[in-house]
Amino acid sequence: MNTSKVQGKLFVSQNLAAKSQTTRHAEIPLNTNSASDNVSFQGIGTNISKKGCFYLRNLSDYMKDVSEITNAFIAAIGTGIIAPAIILVSPGKGDKEDQDKKFFQAIRQPLSAGLALAFQLPMTMFITRAIDHVAYENKWKMFRDDTIHDLIPDKKYLQRHVTPEELAEWESKFEDTTNGKSLKQELEEKIRSKYEEVRLDISDEKMAKEVEKKKTKFLKEKIAEAKHSELLNAKVQELKAEMPTIKDKDLVTEDYKNLAKQRNKAAYEAIEKNAKLSWFDKAIKMMGFSNSHTKALEEAQKTFATDEGLKILKEECAELFDEGNIEKRLRKFVENKDKSAQKLFKGKQYWISLFVNLFMVTASCYALNWAHPRFKEQIDKFNHKNTDQQLSDDKKVEVK
DSSP: OOHHHHHHHHHHHHHHHHHHHHHHHHHSOOOOSOGGGSSOOOHHHHHHHHHHHHHHHHHHHHHHHSOHHHHHHHHHHIIIIIHHHHHHHSOOOOSHHHHHHHHHHHHHHHHHHHHHHHHHHHIIIIIHHHHHHHHHHHTTGGGTOTGGGGOOOOHHHHHHTOOHHHHHHHHHTTTOOTTSSOHHHHHHHHHHHHHHHTTOOOOHHHHHHHHHHHHHHHHHHHHHHHHHHHHHHHHHHHTGGGGGGOOGGGGOOHHHHHHHHHHTHHHHHHHHHHHTOOHHHHHHHHTTOOOHHHHHHHHHHHHHHHHHHHHHHHHHOGGGGSTTOHHHHHHHHHHHHHHHHHHHHHHHHHHHHHHHHHHHHHHHHHHHHHHHHHHHHHHHHHHHHHHHHHHHHHHHHHHO
């Protein structure tokens, strides 16, 4: 290959790159301000992107908060309206047989959506809430589980059971500033912070509308928080007699145990190496089963994580271990017991819900397979009746 040609090409490409770089520098003005000021928010397009970001964030928050009932209705709309429309406009042969086939496939979708709602809503509205009631009010007596007796109703459950009288009472003190910041000011700060995150200003009029729109939900959350705190305090008073039996290790939460594992990963893994599990022990451990060897290993690792977690807890929350902070210490103990009970409860709730849902889905599918051909038959009869009527009318016209 000719060296001069290669050098010539390199020179041209370097020259073009230099020009491109110069052009780019000419187009983008240098700014010596801070990194947060480097982005210029000017023009209608940027304003739209800011608003779009804000509304998308609000939509994301809304989807987290929506109830399962709302989700069921959204799914039903998709199945009952959008799916049939897509089926009807999808390409095909275009003859009568193909059109009839598409039509009957399309009508199956809203029928399926209606039956799914009919079976799903009772599950969501009554059965799930009944499980909560049995857990929180009756303490799962049917399971005879001691851990469940430490279960305290969670904030979502308490929020659902806020009475109109309680709401009215909190609304009456919404603007009260006796204790410093009012609930209204707290809500306004919460709303304003969301706007400030995307550099949007909010007018007084808009703020008033937002406060009015979000006030009820905000108050229910605050009432639920207050009730949950009261229940924790009541449990603390109930357990005061047990204070001498509470050990320092009882205050170590799973979070501190996990933190201890991360900080002492090598030592934690060394416990398993020292246990010298056989290939069989490792296999059953991997599959989620256990035997005497794997149980001994789990106990050793748990003890290590608890001991190391306690050291971290004492460093970060030294006041918990002072003799004068007995109530704080006891509250921490109660919170830990509640977390363990909640974990156990969620497991029971999952399996019961799964079993009931499987039954509901099976019943829903059976109902759909029973209803669809009969629905199709009725439409066929209606169409034939209209066709016969049209033929009869045509004959009458011909006789005349």
